[in-house]
Amino acid sequence: DAKTTQPNSMESNEEEPVHLPCNHSTISGTDYIHWYRQLPSQGPEYVIHGLTSNVNNRMASLAIAEDRKSSTLILHRATLRDAAVYYCILRGYNTDKLIFGTGTRLQVFP
Amino acid sequence: DTAVSQTPKYLVTQMGNDKSIKCEQNLGHDTMYWYKQDSKKFLKIMFSYNNKELIINETVPNRFSPKSPDKAHLNLHINSLELGDSAVYFCASSQFRGTSTDTQYFGPGTRLTVL
16 A cells, blocks of 8 residues: 655644645555545545546545655645544555544644 | 544543443444544554444454444444553444445544543
8 A cells, every 4th residue: 555654743833824745655546545534533534536547525624646656635724623634545546445644733823 | 413423532440440431423324433642642443343233343442332223323332441442432323335445434432531
């Protein structure tokens, strides 16, 4: 399974944009890039996923590098509720399981 | 209306005991999972079931036995509990199996403490 690398922690102020990077240099052509987050004392929740093109949804945007060796999760305006651990996960072709790394702990300050 | 629910939320027990954690999903999904999050917050898949059939067993000790009475329920039974079993256990579900794009929905977790 291809590996991802994320910074251990990042900080942001409320209402500022946040860019959470993820490196996945060994990604294969059929791997999807998924992002989940885990709020304190809760189970993980889905944020967004993509394959090659940039993606937007109501929670975030996902920017994928042209060579697909890195991606960035963008929170357009951070809120205190966005403080969580964010996991970047590569999901192989027809794979059920999610392989979680150590993630990035995002702190948001008022 | 909780999509994926687990009971109990907290479980404190002695070494050597046998305990069960229950999971139910009301999403109509076909696939359910158990994940374990250890004290270092590392999340790892243990099992997955699709329509009551075991699909994934990630080299979990035999003391752990998942049971799926129907596709809406996946319970986890643990025999002869050990200190190292202390962790938070998360149940999850997804609509399909074997897809790269399906979203997994997680329950709130069960914190198991073995004394």
